[in-house]
Amino acid sequence: MNSTYPLLDLVSYPDDLKKIPKEKLPQFCNELRQYVIEVISKHPGHFAATLGVVELTVALHYVYNTPYDQIVWDVGHQAYAHKILTGRKEMFNTLRNLHGLSPFPNRDESVYDAFTVGHASTSISSALGLAVAASQLGHADQHVIAVIGDGSMTGGMAFEALNNAGIQRSDLLVILNDNHIAIDQNRGALNDYLLDITTSRTYNRIKKEVWDTLGKFERLGPRARSFISMVESGIKQSVMKRSNLFEGMGFRYFGPIDGHDVTHLADVLTELRNIRGPKLLHVLTTKGKGYKFAEENQTEWHATSVAFDIETGQKAPTPKPQGPKYQDVFGITVTELAQENPDIVGVTPAMPTGCSLNIMAEKFPDRVFDVGIAEEHAVTFSAGMAAQGLLPYCNIYSTFMQRAYDQIIHDVCIPRLHVVLCLDRAGLVGADGVTHQGAFDISYLRHIPNLVVAAPMNEIELRNMLYTAQHAKCPFAIRYPRGNGHNSDWQKPFEEIEIGRGRMVADGEKVAIISIGTIGYEVTKAIGLLSGRGIRPAHYDMRFVKPLDEGLMHCILAKFDKIVTVEDNALQGGFGSALLEFCADNGYYPKIKRLGIPDRFIEHGTPQDLYKLCGYDAEAIAEAVEKLTYQISREAIK
Numbered sequence: 001m002n003s004t005y006p007l008l009d010l011v012s013y014p015d016d017l018k019k020i021p022k023e024k025l026p027q028f029c030n031e032l033r034q035y036v037i038e039v040i041s042k043h044p045g046h047f048a049a050t051l052g053v054v055e056l057t058v059a060l061h062y063v064y065n066t067p068y069d070q071i072v073w074d075v076g077h078q079a080y081a082h083k084i085l086t087g088r089k090e091m092f093n094t095l096r097n098l099h100g101l102s103p104f105p106n107r108d109e110s111v112y113d114a115f116t117v118g119h120a121s122t123s124i125s126s127a128l129g130l131a132v133a134a135s136q137l138g139h140a141d142q143h144v145i146a147v148i149g150d151g152s153m154t155g156g157m158a159f160e161a162l163n164n165a166g167i168q169r170s171d172l173l174v175i176l177n178d179n180h181i182a183i184d185q186n187r188g189a190l191n192d193y194l195l196d197i198t199t200s201r202t203y204n205r206i207k208k209e210v211w212d213t214l215g216k217f218e219r220l221g222p223r224a225r226s227f228i229s230m231v232e233s234g235i236k237q238s239v240m241k242r243s244n245l246f247e248g249m250g251f252r253y254f255g256p257i258d259g260h261d262v263t264h265l266a267d268v269l270t271e272l273r274n275i276r277g278p279k280l281l282h283v284l285t286t287k288g289k290g291y292k293f294a295e296e297n298q299t300e301w302h303a304t305s306v307a308f309d310i311e312t313g314q315k316a317p318t319p320k321p322q323g324p325k326y327q328d329v330f331g332i333t334v335t336e337l338a339q340e341n342p343d344i345v346g347v348t349p350a351m352p353t354g355c356s357l358n359i360m361a362e363k364f365p366d367r368v369f370d371v372g373i374a375e376e377h378a379v380t381f382s383a384g385m386a387a388q389g390l391l392p393y394c395n396i397y398s399t400f401m402q403r404a405y406d407q408i409i410h411d412v413c414i415p416r417l418h419v420v421l422c423l424d425r426a427g428l429v430g431a432d433g434v435t436h437q438g439a440f441d442i443s444y445l446r447h448i449p450n451l452v453v454a455a456p457m458n459e460i461e462l463r464n465m466l467y468t469a470q471h472a473k474c475p476f477a478i479r480y481p482r483g484n485g486h487n488s489d490w491q492k493p494f495e496e497i498e499i500g501r502g503r504m505v506a507d508g509e510k511v512a513i514i515s516i517g518t519i520g521y522e523v524t525k526a527i528g529l530l531s532g533r534g535i536r537p538a539h540y541d542m543r544f545v546k547p548l549d550e551g552l553m554h555c556i557l558a559k560f561d562k563i564v565t566v567e568d569n570a571l572q573g574g575f576g577s578a579l580l581e582f583c584a585d586n587g588y589y590p591k592i593k594r595l596g597i598p599d600r601f602i603e604h605g606t607p608q609d610l611y612k613l614c615g616y617d618a619e620a621i622a623e624a625v626e627k628l629t630y631q632i633s634r635e636a637i638k
Helices: 022-042 048-052 054-063 080-088 123-136 156-168 189-199 201-214 218-239 262-273 292-296 326-340 358-363 375-387 398-413 441-445 459-469 520-531 550-559 575-586 607-614 618-637
Strands: 070-073 144-149 172-178 252-258 279-284 344-348 368-370 391-395 420-423 452-454 476-479 503-506 512-516 538-541 544-546 562-570 591-597
Touching (some): 054 144, 123 156, 156 172, 262 279, 326 344, 344 375, 398 441, 441 544, 503 520, 512 520, 512 550, 520 538, 544 575, 562 575, 591 618
Parallel strands (some): 070 144, 344 368, 391 420
């Protein structure tokens, strides 16, 4: 290790941390923060969230006996410092790389990762389960802590867990990491409530005076802080003119306290260890703390995809992509459509920048709704607007749309409401890894009645599908990937696409490749490879998973008895399965090779690495076609 980090060099595990004198913890935190900045500047990843919880992370591992005491990190964006302190410091530079450290806490990676996470609002539920199990198994001395950001607290699952925990009376500590921002600025009544608490000078002044005064009363002994909690409840109701939300759900509330005062945090956590039952500690932090550029632009520095200069914040240049980001194609196009159609509204669960609905919000602020981290609500909220005649474009990442599956069926498709479900980040997304891969949406959508399921091959098709969807008068889902396309000249006049109509991309002979979605670009590259080997397969882009273009399917199957299907989706129940079903129902018996995501969860890495790992990059596609062609030649000889 570099001598720049004299204290950090001494720590590989929490037991090492406990040997550092408490008065030196601020210096240790400074070293840890600088180490995170140094490594992430060269090996990009999530950034600002971890910087905001350095002191909290250190205090937790300093006070609690981890891994026996269990810490659950909601989402896990903020868990990098936790990884460094729990035996993974030497591997930290492999974060998010293929076969390297996971981008989020993962039980398979470390015993210190109490729960595998990646989606928001799950920490209180899982921590409550751990706490109940500890009680059932006789581990009365085991402590369980859930660290949840205020953004994640907007999710309905978090409130379900609070409600349950309040009656379970389990020994559970919930730490609310309050920085008023998830990726974009938080919205909603909970955010306003927390702001009221944290900005009330009267309340915070009285709270501090009570804490300081009663803390001196030795005769209260270990019950002092418990008594203060009850006093604070009365202060809140008197000063804030409202009862405490968390105490109303059965939690004892403590705070708010400074989340960057590590010694005070350690003292408070030590006190809380001796208080049984459900407790909530409200901690105030600054996202991006300690790095000027991240503090000033928290959304931009939530994560960085490229290396950057620590001194200037200047990010390394990257090769100029051939085409725009797919999310920007969506954002620009839906804004154009909204300009012409006043019924169009946009809905997103806390991701306006991530999905580019911020473009529409800038022009039509009253027609874009950031509903917080609440995917189920986002879909049913959209359905409610559609029932009154509005046309919602509801944008949710593919992996997060899984959370709203019942709402898609029950609230959108059964009543056949005209909601356009836009599934960003479909397919293998890359470095965010196993919890974020959009691997299942074709499989979980294509069998739902009344729902159109579309997947464009390029930016122009995405633009036209968004245009087509407004005329469909039925539930309409469009899946598209993370990253950039390949067409710089994509912003063309709109053309309506006939629903359920595929197309031939390239004519050929002997073998047909049928693809769905943007993975068709890998097919195009494969055909280029094959042309040098004297093989010329046909290529068809189906565009719609549902309804299938049955006419085109009959034409393909009448001409070809050797077929390769390619999809950026799980093979089970995916597009290739739809072709097999069609063949079985219509008496076709071709030789079919299906390429797609195999029956396992896929780790993190670049999308190109993962296509290769799963066997459907250009070379793998070419190899599959070549094998079928060789088989044809052998059959001809026989």
